[in-house]
Amino acid sequence: xxxxxxxxxxxGSGKTTTAVNLxxxxxxxxHRVLLIDLDPQANLTQAMGILEEVEPSIYHExxxxxxxxxxxxxAIILQQNGLELIPASLExxxxxxELVSTYxxxxxxxxxxxxxxxxxxxxxxxxxxxIGMLTVNxxxxxxxxxxxxxxxxxxxxxxxxxxxxxxxxxxxxxxxxKVLGFVLTRYDNRKTMNRSVLEQLIGAYGDxxxxxxxxxxxxxxxxxxxxxxxxxxxxxSNGAQDYMELARELLEKISGN
Ligand SMILES: Nc1ncnc2c1ncn2[C@@H]1O[C@H](COP(=O)(O)OP(=O)(O)OP(=O)(O)O)[C@@H](O)[C@H]1O
Ligand SMILES: [Mg+2]
Numbered sequence: 001x002x003x004x005x006x007x008x009x010x011x012g013s014g015k016t017t018t019a020v021n022l023x024x025x026x027x028x029x030x031h032r033v034l035l036i037d038l039d040p041q042a043n044l045t046q047a048m049g050i051l052e053e054v055e056p057s058i059y060h061e062x063x064x065x066x067x068x069x070x071x072x073x074x075a076i077i078l079q080q081n082g083l084e085l086i087p088a089s090l091e092x093x094x095x096x097x098e099l100v101s102t103y104x105x106x107x108x109x110x111x112x113x114x115x116x117x118x119x120x121x122x123x124x125x126x127x128x129x130x131i132g133m134l135t136v137n138x139x140x141x142x143x144x145x146x147x148x149x150x151x152x153x154x155x156x157x158x159x160x161x162x163x164x165x166x167x168x169x170x171x172x173x174x175x176x177x178k179v180l181g182f183v184l185t186r187y188d189n190r191k192t193m194n195r196s197v198l199e200q201l202i203g204a205y206g207d208x209x210x211x212x213x214x215x216x217x218x219x220x221x222x223x224x225x226x227x228x229x230x231x232x233x234x235x236x237s238n239g240a241q242d243y244m245e246l247a248r249e250l251l252e253k254i255s256g257n
Contacts, residue, residue, distance in 0.1 A: 002254055003113065003123040004180060005142040010158045011129035014148035014185030016043045017220055018246075019126040021239065023083055024229035025247035031121040034077070037088035038109070038138050039128040040095075045087040048080040049227030057089035061112055066102040073112050074119075081228055084120075096132045105133060106173055110141035131165045139169045144180035144254070149201070151187040151194040151213070156204060179208055180253055183246060187213040210253075212246040214239070 006015040016039070023033045037044035038058065045054065056076050064071040078085045099105040113123065125138045139145060145166060149155045159182070170177045182201060188194050202209050214220075215238045223233035230239045 001117055001121050001123070002144060003117065003125065003142045005125045005127055005135075005138040005145045006148060007125075007127035007135055007138060007145055008147045008149065008155075008158065008162055009129055009131050009135075010149070010153070010155065013129075013150045013155075014183070014214065015129070016047055016126050017224060018146070018148045018183065018185065018214070018243075019044055019124050020047045020083075020224070021220070021230045021243040022247055022250070023122075023124050024231050025243045026122055026251075027083060028231060028244070029247060029251075032084075032119070034084050034086065034116065034120040034123045036086045036123065036125045038092070038125050038134050039088055040090055040093035040134075041128065042088040042090060042092075044126040045085065045089075047224045047227060048078075048083065048085050048087075050078065050080065050085075050087060051227070053089050054078075054087040055089065057087045057092065059089055059092040059095055062092075062095050062099065062108055065108045065112055066099055066105070071112050073116055081232060083229070092134070096134060099133050106136050106140050106169075109137040110174075113141050131162065136165075136169060136173075139166065139177060140174045142174070143176060144178050144257070146180045146183065146250070148183045148185050148214075149197075151184045151191075151197045154197060154200070156200060159201075159204075178257060180250070180257070181205075181208045181210050183210045183212065183214060185214040186216045188216050189213075210246065210249055212242060212249045214242045214246065217242070 217239035219234040220239040
């Protein structure tokens with residue numbers, strides 16, 4: 001079943017917000033979804049209402065496989081507000097360095113995830129804002145990459161550099177990896193800059209740009225702070241509508257791929 005990386009090296013582009021609310025939208029549509037926090041900042045884990053350091057986290061599973069021990073990701077899944085999450089912890093920052101000398105280090109997550117893939121209809125992985133070992137592991141374990149972009153910045157340079165890395169991973173490590181698309185977040189149609197970013201993105205990447213745009217909506221930030229998804233926090237907000245629409249468009253795009 002499809003595994004989707006939410007990735008782009010630019011910080012604050014809406015990866016974590018999209019991970020939690022897209023997962024919640026898919027779950028509301030009746031799908032079984034697993035969320036994986038692969039960012040040492042552990043923002044997704046916090047956004048799911050888990051504020052204290054968790055142990056064991058995905059870091060400990062990385063350590064096990066790196067040392068040739070059996071890993072069982074299903075043992076560390078947390079049930080949180082009806083969603084299922086594999087949590088991150090700050091120690092995960094160490095994994096980037098610790099794995100450097102590990103044989104097959106790019107494939108560790110892919111190996112760990114294999115037994116879980118048939119249990120879930122969708123697996124969403126929230127990546128850190130960097131193209132390091134963790135993001136590469138996520139891309140190798142995925143079928144698709146979804147790139148959230150903040151409409152406030154001209155993102156093209158960053159996008160091009162990310163796509164070069166994507167292409168390297170695709171050709172050398174995971175031939176089935178595909179770009180699902182770009183989603184503009186914190187979008188405000190009244191702002192010239194936002195409309196111009198949208199136009200440039202469509203000019204460069206055409207129908208890879210999702211028609212659904214996530215509007216600026218303070219309720220999304222408030223929900224994240226409260227540790228709940230937008231559907232439990234403000235079900236009739238623009239944020240809830242936009243993420244439901246995004247989930248519909250995403251399913252369409254996946255079935256056409
Ligand atoms: N549509 C939106 N409207 C208002 N605020 C938003 C929206 N999307 C995200 N935010 C807020 O913007 C901030 C950054 O979003 P988020 O954490 O999802 O980005 P990120 O790409 O995961 O960041 P990082 O790269 O650091 O992991 C958060 O405080 C979030 O609540
Ligand atoms: Mg994040």
